[in-house]
Amino acid sequence: MSETTALERITTLGFIDYAWVSLAVAVLLLISYFKGKDETDTRDYFIARRKIPVWAATLSFVATEISAMTIVGVPATGFKENWQYLQFFIGSASARIIIAYLFIPAFYKYNCTTIYEFLKHRFGANTQYAGSFFFFITRLFASGLRLYAASLAVSVIMGWPLSGTLVFFTCISVAFIGFGGIKAVVWTGAFEALTFFLAGFAVLGYLYFHISGGMGAITEIAGKAGKLSLLNLGWGLKDPNVLWLAILNGVFGSMASFGTDQELMQRLLTLETRQASQKTIIATIFATIPLLVLYLSIGTLLFVFYAQNPSLPLPDNADKILSHFTVQVLPAGLKGIILMAIIMASIDSPLSSLSSSFVTDIYRPLINKTGTEKHYLRISRISVAAFGIALAFIAYACRSAEGMLWLAYKVNGVTAGSLLGVFLLGLLTSRRSNNGNVIAMFASAAVAGLMLYLSETGRLNVGWSWMIVMGTALTFSLGWLLGGKSEELARIAQ
Secondary structure (H helix, E strand, O other), X not given: OHHHHHHHHHHOOOHHHHHHHHHHHHHHHHHHHHHHOOOOOHHHHHHHHHOOOHHHHHHHHHHHHHHHHHXXXXXXXXXXXXXXXXXXXXXXXXXXXXXXXXXXXXXXXXOOOOOHHHHHHHOOHHHHHHHHHXXXXXXXHHHHHHHHHHHHHHHHHHOOOHHHHHHHHHHHHHHHHHHHHHHHHHHHHHHHHHHHHHHHHHHHHHXXXXXXXXXXXXXHHHHHOOOOOOOOOOOOOOOOOOHHHHHXXXXXXXXXXXXXXXXXXXXXXXXXXXXHHHHHXXXXXHHHHHHHHHHHHHHHHHHHHHHHOOOOOOOOOXXXXXXXXXXXXXXXXXXXXXXXXXXXXXXXXXXXXXXXXXXXXXXXXXXXXOOOHHHHHHHHHHHHHHHHHHHHHHHHHOOOOOOHHHHHHHHHHHHHHHHXXXXXXXXXXXXXXXXXXXXXXHHHHHHHHHHHHHHHOOOOOOOOOHHHHHHHHHHHHHHHHHHHHHHHHHHHHO
């Protein structure tokens, strides 16, 4: 009993809070064991032999899309800003329909294990290597930032140092993904999505019943402060919350994130048929929107709660608002539910997709073409551990970052246009460029990086969301032009 009391004094968590967290980790490890113990080859390890049901893949997709960045970052956005972030989802929903009927049929046509195999079939090996390289860069940095967001929240709640929290998450992630592969990731993701809803409704209910005046007070206080603003009908080029720009960015950003990123697309490739995969991504529209509304509502109610309780201290960084509220205000039991959701979101890392792309797109064709399936499976698990360590170092390097939700989009925007542009070139045209695509992709990323630098230093009055649009257009155009040139040279050579 004395040990429990000491823990409660150090972390403000009670026995029931630890019970919630222990239950979640136990379920995760059990799923990993039972789903991974019979795996014998990379087809099972990376795409589960395409035997995942639609409902499980849908929930897993949503869990990965939401992530700890959303659990922590969306309430912070609702607390600091308003509901205009939701405009992005209009474009995002449209992008999912495009992916369902444009991207997914092509991936199933070529029976792809990773989506970058499509680039090899369509253009050639060099385009495949470049696509995989861009995925590594984008996913490592964006996921490192996501891991930092979750670790920051947990370190605040638990009273742990950030470095210790990162080690904890890395060890758990490597253990369960390294053993269980994509089946463990998908089924854990389905469980994870349920914890998101449970945690969100628990916090929302607590806040609502501890705000004086109920819904009337919420709408009055939040409304006067502009926290309920949903639409921004301006015409500025820099503000990503302007309606038309948010929708445009939602379309391009989501096509890049969902259609050209192995982490999310890997879940859609675990379905048996193209039709089942299409149903899954469309179903995510109706599963994601309630979660976004739920966590934006939490941010709004947090603003009202602290407005009514000005004597309560606020965190030094608004990104910590949910974890700060959890530690300082929530009672025992509810603390554990929030912590459970954040931990589950943090453990759902991109290690499986990074490993699948490395082994399928790089290791097999370039390093060892004649290995056995047992050998490739062993390399897959080793690469999970290597990528896990890399993510931990990147997350630690992000420790001075603020505005995490938007920063994640900025990092993604530098390379996302390169990937989306080359995929659209392959899906919408008959051009056969290969080396030209590589040139186009790197040139586009360089331009997007320059745009981000100039925008962040105030020298260019253009929002970060334009990077994906411009990057896509530039990659597509250059690929088209260089593809035509390569065709002309091929005819001369003949």
